[in-house]
Amino acid sequence: MGDKINARNLMAAAGVPVAPGTTDPAADLDAAVAAATEIGYPVMVKAAAGGGGMGMGVATDEAALRIEYDKVRAFAERMFGDGSVLIERYFPRVxxxxxxxxxxxxxxxxxxxxxxxxxxxxxxxxxxxxxxxxxxxxxxxxxxxxxxxxxxxxxxxxxxxxxxxxxxxxxxxxxxxxxxxxxxxxxxxxxxxxxxxxxxxxxxxxxxxxxxxxxxxxxxxxxxxxxxxxxxxxxxLAPRGHAIELRINAEDPKRFLPGPGAIKTWNEPTGEGVRVDSGYVAGNTVTPFYDSLMAKLIVSGSDRAEAVERARAAVAAFEIAGPKCNLPFHAELLENEEFLSGDYDTGIVPRMR
Known part of the structure; x- marks a missing residue:
């Protein structure tokens, strides 16, 4: 399942819905152009061995595809040791x-x-x-x-x-x-x-x-x-209540660029329905060599509204000084009308910026 093309084909055979896309790697640029023409633009160009949001590009026409295909293939070879590329239908709002x-x-x-x-x-x-x-x-x-x-x-x-x-x-x-x-x-x-x-x-x-x-x-x-x-x-099995997790990263809250550094203050929030999973305390140093995730702030409530209220209070009470931190972003998100309505999509963060 680690290979996106193999996984797509297995899922399609099992009756799991898959987006229109290639069933084999696009061996070269001509094959990618032919596939995109059949699928219809815009398309997503993906590294078949990629993961974690890496190794992807969007092409709205053939000119863009020619650029993205070479970029994704080179990135995939360098990062994953496998330059296989998948062409798949891109959905602007999902x-x-x-x-x-x-x-x-x-x-x-x-x-x-x-x-x-x-x-x-x-x-x-x-x-x-x-x-x-x-x-x-x-x-x-x-x-x-x-x-x-x-x-x-x-x-x-x-x-x-x-x-x-x-x-x-x-x-x-x-x-x-x-x-x-x-x-x-x-x-x-x-x-x-x-x-x-x-x-x-x-x-x-x-x-x-x-x-x-x-x-x-x-x-x-x-x-x-x-x-x-x-x-x-x-x-x-039956769901009860609502839970939200906020990833607390050592990064700029506006541009999301990494901001490692020594931790001078680290005070975690507490209270009903509040949980913090972390690996840092004051005196530690967030280095630039690993993922920027410092902590996971998890809140729960009887419903979404209560979970959001607890999240607001927990974010306000969470004190981190030293490295850059995205807590201000989370505070902004928890007041954002689009997020609060529940009717949001993967474009919500760019729209907030």
Whole structure:
């Protein structure tokens, strides 16, 4: 599942919706141009072995494709040791929604709800919440069923995530005159979703699922690896309340450029429904050699409104001095009307800037 082209083909064969795209690597520029012409612009140029939001470019026409193809291929060869390139339909306005799955020791695959991950900078997540404010009960049923099929198709065991793009059909047609609603969608209804990739590991944002479903995913994956049954009843999973995770990074809150340095002050917030997962204290130094993530601030509440209120208070109480920090961005986001409405997409951060 680490190869995006192989993963797409496996998912399509299993009946999981995939966006229009190539089933083989675009071997050269001519092949990429031919594929893009068939798929229809705009297209996403992706490194087949890429991940973490790296190795991607958008082309709105052939001239842009010729530039992006060479850039992505060179980057992929340098970073991943594999220059294979995938051409896929690009959707200008989408939401990034993922489903947490757990492949049990007895062979069953269960889904523990979805997470909304559309608050991103440079295709990398900054905020996640569960449940997604965009997902209706009917859509959730389709999401979870597709994720289970994805896990079953590869005999998956342990914790993993099936990531998808959610395309609001009406919004997409209004914003994209080239007709990006075409292709293998998820069926009837006002929205369609497509398989994006599968992360065959526990993800940074797993705590929001743990709060909403009352399941310790770290414990459960260790039980699976030990051949033990889960601590919960897979047939009685149900979400309760709402949880939001804010990634606290050592970076400029406006341009999101890394800002490492020595930590002079580090005071974490506390209170009901507040959890901080961190690896730093005052006196430590955030170096430029690793990821800029310093802490995960997770808040939960009986509903989304309560979770947002607790997030505001926790961000205000979190004191970090020394390295640059994106806490001011989170404070701004938690007052943003688009975010508060729940009707936002992956373009929300650029629109805030």
């Amino acid at each position: 939401r990034h929604v993922e489903v947490q799955i757990l492949g049990l020791a007895d062979g069953r695959v269960v889904a523990l709800g979805e997470r909304e991950c559309s608050v991103q900078r440079r295709n990398q997540k900054l905020v996640e919440e569960s449940p997604s404010p965009a997902v209706s009960p009917e859509l959730r049923e389709r999401f979870l069923a597709a994720a289970v099929r994805a896990g079953e198709a590869v005999g998956y065991r342990n914790a993993g995530t099936v990531e998808c793009l959610l395309v609001p059909r009406q919004r997409n047609l209004a914003d994209d005159s080239s007709g990006s609603g075409s292709g293998s969608g998820s069926g009837s209804g006002s929205e369609e979703f497509f398989f994006l990739e599968m992360n065959t590991r526990l993800q940074v944002e797993h705590p929001v699922t743990e709060y909403v479903y009352g399941v310790d995913l770290v414990e459960e994956q260790l039980r699976v690896a030990s051949g033990l049954a889960p601590t919960f009843d897979p047939d009685a």
